[in-house]
Amino acid sequence: MALNISKGCFFDPENSLSTKETKILMVLSILSCVLAIIGNGIILFVVYKKESFQNTSNFFLCSLAVADLLMGLIGNPIRTVFLGINLWTSNRNSLTKFNDFLACQLLVATAFNLCAVSVDRLVAVKWPLRYPTIMTSKTTLRIIKLIWLSSFGFGIPMLIFNDGKNACIYWLFISLLTLVCPLLVILYCYTAILKIAQQKQKYVVPQIYMSSFPSASKETNKYRKNRKAVATFLMILTVFVVCFVPNAVCSVLCVIPYQKCPAFAQTLVNKWEWYIFLLLATSFVNPLLYGLRNRQFRTAFFSLVSKI
Secondary structure (H helix, E strand, O other): OOEOOOOOOOEOOOOOOOHHHHHHHHHHHHHHHHHHHHHHHHHHHHHHHOHHHOOHHHHHHHHHHHHHHHHHHHHHHHHHHHHHHOOOOOOOOHHHHHHHHHHHHHHHHHHHHHHHHHHHHHHHHHOOOOHHHHOOHHHHHHHHHHHHHHHHHHHOHHHHOOOHHHHHHHHHHHHHHHHHHHHHHHHHHHHHHHHHHHHHHHHHHHHHHHOOHHHHHHHHHHHHHHHHHHHHHHHHHHHHHHHHHHHHHHHHHOOOOOOOOOHHHHHHHHOHHHHHHHHHHHHHHHHHHHHHOOHHHHHHHHHHHHOO
16 A cells, blocks of 8 residues: 655555565565464463363453464465565555455454453452452453454445545554554553552561561562563563554654655655564564463463373
8 A cells, every 4th residue: 555645755565675675574474474373373272272261361362362363364464465476556456455454453453452451450450359240251252342343343444445545544543543542551551550569569568577487488479470560561561662653653654744755754654564564563472472471371281282
């Protein structure tokens, strides 16, 4: 999709990359697809096979894994084919419309699922006793259905737009929606989780001086868990910003009505294909951050594999 709705910055996917860059990007995209299929496949396989993993929290994780798996199976491969045999065209045809529809639909599904996972973890930490009554199976399934129905709803306009200008403006909207909403939710939820963890630690730390050594050991373990929670939050936030922000910046640059696009801005826009790659790369990074870093998931997976 060539983006040029003003006299300013212009993105032409047919000529934005050199032959060498195209080949490198294709190899990385194929590797990304393989890793996304393997990582998300493991998540779904473990939850399907292990009854103890079939809980509401993991249902949200599975919904995220399905979105990322579809990105690895369909969305990213189609874009790689477009890149490899140069199917891009300035006119919106059925192929480009379908590609844009998939990009929007799966991107929105991933972003909303990230929000759901974050909120679910906050509820579990803030109201541990009420969690089973708040996040019931019915409530969880309703939220997941709403996420997927809304993702299709956000994707449909890309099938309707015949004008590249409208498609470009709508892609800007989708880019900002999938950046701002999850970012705010992740920041709020994980900041609240860390505050709750710190409050609990402050409450029990004085007890160390009135207890035996084993209790102090337990506190050390709690401190380590809190430190791991901080590290996880920072990783999630860093990966999200690195993967989502560059695409959103380019989307904004292409709609600013410059009289003449600044050199630095045009340089950024010319590398947009790389930023799209980063955006799609979340499909293999998410299962690592949200699932496979969990020792229980890894142990369960190796246990299942050993029985095959």
